[in-house]
Amino acid sequence: MGQQQLNVCVVGAGYVGLTTGVCLAYLGHQVTCIDKDREKIDMLLAGRAPIYEPGLEDLLRLANARLKFTTSPEACRHADVIILAVGTPPTPNGNADLSFMEAAAAEVAAQLTGERFQVIVNKSTVPVGTAQRVNLIITTAIASRGGSANFAVASNPEFLREGVAIHDTLYPDRIVIGSASNEAINMLRVMYAPILEQTFAAPKVCPRPERFDLPALVTTDVTSAEMIKYAANAFLAMKISFINEIGGLCEKVGADVTEVARGIGLDKRIGPRFLQAGLGWGGSCFGKDTAALIRTAQEYGYDMPIVSATVSVNRRQRLRAIDKLQETLKVVRGRTIGLLGLAFKPDTDDLRDAPALDIIRVLLEMGARVKVYDPVALENFKIQYPNLAVEPCKNASELSQDCDAVIIVTEWEEFRHLPLAELAEKMTGAKVLIDGRNIIDRQDAEKAGLRYVGFGR
Incomplete structure (x- = not known):
């Protein structure tokens, strides 16, 4: 049939x-x-x-x-x-x-x-x-x-x-x-x-x-179906915030969060997905859905401390990139900072709740010169955020010119294969590479002449 x-x-x-x-x-x-x-x-x-x-x-x-x-x-x-x-x-x-x-x-x-x-x-x-x-x-x-x-x-x-x-x-x-x-x-x-x-x-x-x-x-019934969606997204967001919180402790004690994630991800009860430490989640779903879930709970007089903490940890995680800049450069004002990636995740041009936007705003408030490059989302960015005074670049090589630091914000595939030596040659000062997605090998970066800074590593 x-x-x-x-x-x-x-x-x-x-x-x-x-x-x-x-x-x-x-x-x-x-x-x-x-x-x-x-x-x-x-x-x-x-x-x-x-x-x-x-x-x-x-x-x-x-x-x-x-x-x-x-x-x-x-x-x-x-x-x-x-x-x-x-x-x-x-x-x-x-x-x-x-x-x-x-x-x-x-x-x-x-x-x-x-x-x-x-x-x-x-x-x-x-x-x-x-x-x-x-x-x-x-x-x-x-x-x-x-x-x-x-x-x-x-x-x-x-x-x-x-x-x-x-x-x-x-x-x-x-x-x-x-x-x-x-x-x-x-x-x-x-x-x-x-x-x-x-x-x-x-x-x-x-x-x-x-x-x-x-x-x-x-x-199932309609109410349970509606709740399934919110519960699923809240759990996935929580998983990312959890590994980022663990990553913060890994930095303190000298552990590598990528190894920790690999070790716990092999437990079938946990699984490896959504255990990538870094700048945290963005996009149109996790932030909106966790907020709606918390709001619904409030309407019923019910507290959701785990979901609330998930949101707080993620908000804090974005500003860790600024903390790492201050730790390495000491003074950010007057520095040139490059951002590799604008979209909230690779393979999309979606800028909704993208971590890059918060980082750009803080850097501009601190008096930094900001350069940006994204292989797909750059045009959307120019249209949607014309008032953010950044310098758009055509590629990673152009972006690195005269930069004191470069931050990898979005894990686009091309950023996993950056010409590190070429970037280091064009950069100035401390030549800091902040790997916001832990996609670059530290030894490769340092061999190329870059000061590598990861998350939870």
Whole structure:
């Protein structure tokens, strides 16, 4: 029996929505991506992705025949599944801003006719209770016009990592579906069948991992599904903050945190992932989700000291780069400091909550001259932060010219293979290399004439 093809609408063609929509189209479904941003839609219609994600434009071309892009929500009328993947940015008090989600739910409600059963999926990361809120918005809107409801709301959180989002979509550890409707769960099971059974032909841009185990399907209630997402991100953030805290003690006692991480990571109960000490985490997920989790707990009068400490340790870790500059250069004012990497992680142009931004601001306040280079995110940086008075560079060699110190902020692959001797020759003064991601061998750096400073080493 062949795969059942569904008609899917994705509301929001941002990072999560676009990746999800393109992958579902590649798997054989008919997909329409809806976004209010006309410029973004025009780019997609021209076959260009508005975000940087390895392999996305290749997959976009492969799935082109089953993809549509529009600014109109009318396509929702004929969809079997409507995926809400709009932004939920943080508010000043830590809550998630649900205005985009609620507006999307209202627009979808206006398109539902009740002639067919439809599943409304919350794909965005949202606080506990949002599925009920979306259900209420849609039910109220339908009742106000005298229509009949024939839909169910499901929570289907995403677990995508920027830079490997296609891999995480096609080869996930698990797929979580929360709904009170068995019909909704069954429809989403059909939608994800090619992934759950791995029956699709793996694209060349993202081959199937060797000995890949079939993903687990977790079906639960909507509240538990919403909590799973927050709990997962909080735990991963905690793991990074933990190894950074251990790294601080390693510096005091003379241990090497990379060796400690390797030793504890071999314990299957712990595992090696997310144990890389350095400048800490950034991006749109960990900070926002830990803040939302803490805020939700406060609303119930519940204290979460471990998650709160996770955030505090990460905030402190970014400023450790400044501490290390002061320890080696003594005086930062008037010095030239180079930053290698602006994006919060490699293989993305995303600058949201990037450690580089905090480091740049502090260095400028201290009176330093700041030079920056990033292989992908530099243009985004120029557009988004035109008031940060830094000197953009074309490559690491240009950046190192006349620098007193260079900080590796993002672990781009090309930074693992820096021409260390060339950098040392162009640098001045103490020639300090602060390895904010522990990706350079100390002996190689010192042999090249650099004063190497790692994290937790």
